[in-house]
């Protein structure tokens with residue numbers, strides 16, 4: 001089973017939601033473990049998981065399916081949402097607020113007690129198999145007024161907020177994921193804490209757990225600590241040379 005270090009009561013909450021056929025919404029910054037958590041829970045519940053990274057061109061057909069042309073004429077191909085509905089699996093829509101608005105038409109009847117998927121193109125009305133679960137996530141930090149989730153959508157989901165874990169927990173995650181020493185994991189987590197405390201830089205996102213793990217991997221492959229931090233942690237945070245230089249000062253202070 002893929003490693004997941006619980007941070008709060010998320011495993012219990014998700015299990016209870018799954019047991020009641022309720023959809024789940026996970027909010028949180030990038031790289032804080034949302035995708036890993038969903039994969040872990042799918043394995044634990046022994047359900048297939050279909051993950052869709054949503055983007056602004058993603059339409060309802062991308063989720064539901066479409067007619068394709070083959071050697072013997074046209075045939076219907078299920079999209080990931082339809083497959084999850086038929087098989088009783090988990091459909092995980094990452095960054096759901098990015099998707100086109102027409103997706104709400106298919107998500108709403110699946111996210112309430114109807115648990116139905118109307119397939120307009122084929123005229124089918126699919127009843128979700130018992131294990132089906134809709135899970136969506138988004139990053140409240142990226143939200144614009146235009147892209148927010150409508151209350152009528154949001155209120156269908158059992159919702160939980162994720163954030164970067166407490167230092168002791170994050171240290172365990174970095175160590176276990178990267179295989180680095182406890183001391184190095186501790187150092188990287190302290191570095192992340194210092195970077196996250198820098199309020200005066202206009203960073204879109206803070207240093208994530210994912211970046212700490214990447215940095216540890218680079219070091220394990222023989223890249224010097226300073227260069228590993230630069231490439232694994234600092235450059236991914238900003239494109240602005242002045243900001244990168246300022247953030248590197250924090251690295252020099254710790255490595």
Ligand code: ADP
Pocket residue numbers: 003004005006007028029030031032033034035036037173177209210213
């Ligand atoms: P998100 O989906 O929130 O952007 P991910 O789930 O992809 O982030 O997490 C990024 C990486 O961080 C994962 O691949 C994993 O290595 C690590 N990670 C973060 N949180 C945890 C956790 N609680 N347990 C195990 N690994 C974690």
